[in-house]
Amino acid sequence: MPSRKGTAAASRDPVQGLVADLLVGDKRAAAKLISLIEDDEPEATDALARIHPHTGRAHVVGFTGPPGVGKSSLINRLVRTYSGRGKKIGVVAVDPTSPYTGGAVLGDRIRMADTGMDPGVFIRSMATRGHAGGLALATFDAVRVLDALGMDLVFVETVGAGQSEVEIATRAHTTVVVEMPMTGDAVQTMKAGILEIGDVYVVNKVDLGAADLLVANLKFQLQARDGWTPPVLRTAAVDGRGIEELADALRKHASHLDQTGLRRKRELARARLEILENAQRLLTRRVAEDSQSGRGFDRLAEEVAARRMDPHSAAKRLLKPVRRASK
Amino acid sequence: MPIPKKIRVLIAKPGLDGHDRGAKVVARALRDAGMEVIYTGLRQTPEDIVEAAIQEDVDAIGLSCLSGAHMTLFPEVVKLLKKRKSGNIVVAGGGIIPEEDVPKLKKAGIKVVFGPGTPLRDIVAFFETAGKGA
Numbered sequence: 001m002p003s004r005k006g007t008a009a010a011s012r013d014p015v016q017g018l019v020a021d022l023l024v025g026d027k028r029a030a031a032k033l034i035s036l037i038e039d040d041e042p043e044a045t046d047a048l049a050r051i052h053p054h055t056g057r058a059h060v061v062g063f064t065g066p067p068g069v070g071k072s073s074l075i076n077r078l079v080r081t082y083s084g085r086g087k088k089i090g091v092v093a094v095d096p097t098s099p100y101t102g103g104a105v106l107g108d109r110i111r112m113a114d115t116g117m118d119p120g121v122f123i124r125s126m127a128t129r130g131h132a133g134g135l136a137l138a139t140f141d142a143v144r145v146l147d148a149l150g151m152d153l154v155f156v157e158t159v160g161a162g163q164s165e166v167e168i169a170t171r172a173h174t175t176v177v178v179e180m181p182m183t184g185d186a187v188q189t190m191k192a193g194i195l196e197i198g199d200v201y202v203v204n205k206v207d208l209g210a211a212d213l214l215v216a217n218l219k220f221q222l223q224a225r226d227g228w229t230p231p232v233l234r235t236a237a238v239d240g241r242g243i244e245e246l247a248d249a250l251r252k253h254a255s256h257l258d259q260t261g262l263r264r265k266r267e268l269a270r271a272r273l274e275i276l277e278n279a280q281r282l283l284t285r286r287v288a289e290d291s292q293s294g295r296g297f298d299r300l301a302e303e304v305a306a307r308r309m310d311p312h313s314a315a316k317r318l319l320k321p322v323r324r325a326s327k
Numbered sequence: 328m329p330i331p332k333k334i335r336v337l338i339a340k341p342g343l344d345g346h347d348r349g350a351k352v353v354a355r356a357l358r359d360a361g362m363e364v365i366y367t368g369l370r371q372t373p374e375d376i377v378e379a380a381i382q383e384d385v386d387a388i389g390l391s392c393l394s395g396a397h398m399t400l401f402p403e404v405v406k407l408l409k410k411r412k413s414g415n416i417v418v419a420g421g422g423i424i425p426e427e428d429v430p431k432l433k434k435a436g437i438k439v440v441f442g443p444g445t446p447l448r449d450i451v452a453f454f455e456t457a458g459k460g461a
């Protein structure tokens with residue numbers, strides 16, 4: 001998008017400066033770049049293009065599971081464990097945006113209060129801004145920024161997910177599904193969706209008791225995939241029980257990805273998704289811009305509402321000029 | 328389609344008091360006004376607050392203090408922000424703050440002080456202006 005180049009000439013390309021600062025580990029630059037991307041500013045495309053070559057080092061771990069099972073608290077414990085070993089950790093924590101007001105209360109940072117000051121840790125809260133699937137549109141671009149900032153690991157926390165928010169598994173290298181005891185019977189663990197996507201399963205809050213049943217039900221249900229049998233671990237984030245084991249499982253899965261070539265496969269699958277996703281975004285924007293100028297779109301809506309045309313044909317008609325333009 | 332920039336606000340409780348009903352009410356009001364509110368919980372140091380504000384790239388910070396330590400803690404936040412090249416982040420204060428302290432706080436860089444009984448709409452309006460200015 002070359003639109004702003006002319007007007008920004010006076011301020012000597014701020015994006016270039018921010019990216020340069022990012023690459024030497026400046027957290028403020030990282031934060032500014034994430035905002036730029038989140039707000040979908042015109043400079044975001046340029047920023048991401050500059051950042052992308054400096055990524056690919058960080059191991060990305062996604063955490064998903066119902067609200068209140070302890071995802072943030074587990075992450076906090078893990079961050080402490082890893083930073084104790086001299087690792088640099090980035091966290092992107094997603095919470096939902098109100099469908100009514102567009103506002104959000106982002107509260108994951110409360111559970112991470114004791115790690116926020118660590119010089120090797122960067123935590124960013126993010127609202128979904130209307131994106132479904134448990135993540136925000138900008139989540140994995142923010143991960144890219146933290147990767148380029150030099151983080152060894154980046155943890156992504158989804159919104160408290162229900163049964164079908166599985167997008168995280170298509171993006172992260174390792175997906176951790178967090179559950180807690182007393183949330184349902186054996187049939188709950190047989191259902192499709194979120195309980196299929198984990199590389200590692202965690203039953204948190206074992207201090208509440210009654211964890212055996214859930215652990216047994218999960219183990220009964222899980223199958224080996226790509227030569228990896230997902231472990232089912234017991235943790236209590238409240239007192240740190242099982243955290244070392246979880247860190248160990250993450251390390252084992254990372255080396256499994258490397259040894260089997262699975263990492264490259266996942267990276268490729270993610271790249272495909274991201275290209276398609278961005279193409280879709282551009283297309284949606286172009287159609288919407290077109291419709292704002294009133295051309296065609298309103299007329300097509302009238303046609304569909306009057307039952308003279310169906311929505312599928314109308315969509316094809318709408319995209320015709322786009323197709324011609326791209327030839 | 329130019330989407331209006333989201334206003335991001337950090338609501339923080341510096342110091343040792345454990346009363347955050349007011350902070351939560353304000354957080355909720357700002358959420359309902361369409362802002363993204365990061366709440367960091369109780370017992371934060373000024374260093375914690377400034378670090379969070381920078382990582383979250385907020386437009387403004389709302390500090391709530393009911394313990395009487397505001398004269399120490401509020402100016403410290405402003406000072407640290409400036410030191411970290413983030414003096415453009417607007418700082419507002421609230422809580423149980425004696426009237427005679429207000430001019431001193433303002434002189435120390437606290438943009439506004441909201442005492443008990445302040446209508447929520449005034450607080451929302453302040454952060455809306457602060458967010459647009461940044």
